[in-house]
Amino acid sequence: xxxxxxxxxxxxxxxxxxxxxxxxxxxxxxxxxxxxxxxxxxxxxxxxxxxxxxxxxxxxxxxxxxxxxxxxxxxxxxxxxxxxxxxxxxxxxxxxxxxxxxxxxxxxxxxxxxxxxxxxxxxxxxxxxxxxxxxxxxxxxxxxxxxxxxxxxxxxxxxxxxxxxxxxxxxxxx
Numbered sequence: 001x002x003x004x005x006x007x008x009x010x011x012x013x014x015x016x017x018x019x020x021x022x023x024x025x026x027x028x029x030x031x032x033x034x035x036x037x038x039x040x041x042x043x044x045x046x047x048x049x050x051x052x053x054x055x056x057x058x059x060x061x062x063x064x065x066x067x068x069x070x071x072x073x074x075x076x077x078x079x080x081x082x083x084x085x086x087x088x089x090x091x092x093x094x095x096x097x098x099x100x101x102x103x104x105x106x107x108x109x110x111x112x113x114x115x116x117x118x119x120x121x122x123x124x125x126x127x128x129x130x131x132x133x134x135x136x137x138x139x140x141x142x143x144x145x146x147x148x149x150x151x152x153x154x155x156x157x158x159x160x161x162x163x164x165x166x167x168x169x170x171x172x173x174x
Contacts, residue, residue: 004139006113007032010103013085025089032110035103036139039075042167043103044133045116048125049083049091053159058131059095061164066099069164072171074135078103082111082128105129119152133162135171143170 009032013025035041044062046054059079062069069077080103081088088102111117111129120128132146145166147158 003141005032005036005136005141006110008105008109008113010035010110011085011106012104013089030103032139035076035078036136038138039136040073040138041136042069042074042077042133043080043136044077044100044162044164045080045111045114045129046131047081047120047128047157049081049087050094053131053157054081055091055095058159058163059097059100063095063097063100065164065168068168069171072168074171076101080105080110080129082106082108082117116146116150118150118154120154122153122155131157131159131162133167135167143167143174145170 010030012028012030014028015024016026019026044058046058048054062077066077077100079100082105084106085104088104092102105111108117108127116130116132117127118130120126130146130150132144134141134145135143145161147160147162149158
């Protein structure tokens, strides 16, 4: 793993009030610099939108504790998954996520460069992110909490150390 976040471009969709109709969004590229440069960011990365642990516990946990992160000096909290922008948007809408920003890594470029891309062919998911979370300060990874047992086609879905409380405890001690 690298000490700095990989330089990639994320393909995102943003609301644009100049666009009328049912889909008032436009494409907007966001670079690693746009997200991380000069900021303190918490990023949680997970296997997939609409999947059980990701939807019931992981992402909702960070949403519930969002203000606590902000109070500890975090500029923003991002949720990254190897899913496209449309899926990430609908998932956040479905879960009522209002604070955590969704970061689609549709091609897995960031995840691959973080050496966190794993095969989940055993579940029919293809390539996905291993579950982890991290603190990034001005593009430098200052803390990384990766779930144990990282491997292709992992038979289970470990969720022991990448949760919101683990990161909050780390930030409170820092």
